[in-house]
Amino acid sequence: SEMGIASIVFACVFGAAIVGMLLGKVLPDHHLSQDTKDVAKLATALLATMTALLLSLLISSAKSSYDTMDGELVQNAARAISLDRALADYGPETREARDLLKRSYAAGIELLFDDVQAGKVDTPEGVVRTESLRVKLWELSPQNDAQRGLRSEAVEIAGEMSSTRWLLLMQKDDSIPTTLLVVLMSWLIIIFGTFGLFAPRNATAVT
Numbered sequence: 476s477e478m479g480i481a482s483i484v485f486a487c488v489f490g491a492a493i494v495g496m497l498l499g500k501v502l503p504d505h506h507l508s509q510d511t512k513d514v515a516k517l518a519t520a521l522l523a524t525m526t527a528l529l530l531s532l533l534i535s536s537a538k539s540s541y542d543t544m545d546g547e548l549v550q551n552a553a554r555a556i557s558l559d560r561a562l563a564d565y566g567p568e569t570r571e572a573r574d575l576l577k578r579s580y581a582a583g584i585e586l587l588f589d590d591v592q593a594g595k596v597d598t599p600e601g602v603v604r605t606e607s608l609r610v611k612l613w614e615l616s617p618q619n620d621a622q623r624g625l626r627s628e629a630v631e632i633a634g635e636m637s638s639t640r641w642l643l644l645m646q647k648d649d650s651i652p653t654t655l656l657v658v659l660m661s662w663l664i665i666i667f668g669t670f671g672l673f674a675p676r677n678a679t680a681v682t
Contacts, residue, residue: 484660491664493681495671502672512673519669526662533651533659544646551639555580558632565615565625572611572629579608583640609633 499507559576562569612630617623674680 480656484663487660488663488667491668492671492674495668496674496676496681499672499674500676507673515669515673519666522662522666526659526666529655529659529662533655536651540646544643547639547643547646551636551643554632554636554639558629558636561625561629561632565622565629568615572608572615575608575611576633580636583643609637 505511555576559573562573562576609630612626612633615622615626617626
């Protein structure tokens with residue numbers, strides 16, 4: 476989980492700073508000369524710049540993914556309302572299809588956002604119920620041109636909703652590549668280890 480990863484990163488980074496402080500006590504003085512400090516500062520500044528660039532890329536990627544999913548959710552919500560209105564205009568014989576639409580849409584939302592209930596919703600029965608909406612629409616028997624037009628519109632909207640739903644489910648599991656996390660954590664460990672190495676040994680510096 477995100478909290479677990481954050482805890483591991485914090486523990487590693489803070490531990491690196493403490494180890495750096497301990498090393499500063501035992502290393503010979505010539506290893507902590509001003510020239511050594513200058514070289515370490517240059518290397519740390521380079522790593523800090525690269526870390527900042529990587530963090531900005533990760534934040535930008537997360538923001539882009541969020542905006543994409545948000546737009547798709549809003550579009551699907553608008554489609555669900557349009558589909559429900561089209562079925563209502565068709566006539567009372569679409570009551571079963573409208574009930575199926577409400578149940579399948581609620582199940583899709585729960586699957587996306589409720590981790591506790593996800594296992595109960597993502598079942599073969601739940602998938603079939605969602606995908607069978609278009610079949611239910613084709614089973615309607617239009618009596619005039621208006622109903623035929625409404626049925627065609629409803630089938631088209633239902634197809635778009637189904638495609639977007641599967642797209643959202645695939646995007647839902649997108650995560651930051653493990654390699655990037657390992658590289659970022661390694662750079663942070665080196666940076667804070669260097670901080671600890673040359674930091675004064677007191678409670679204020681540790682805090």
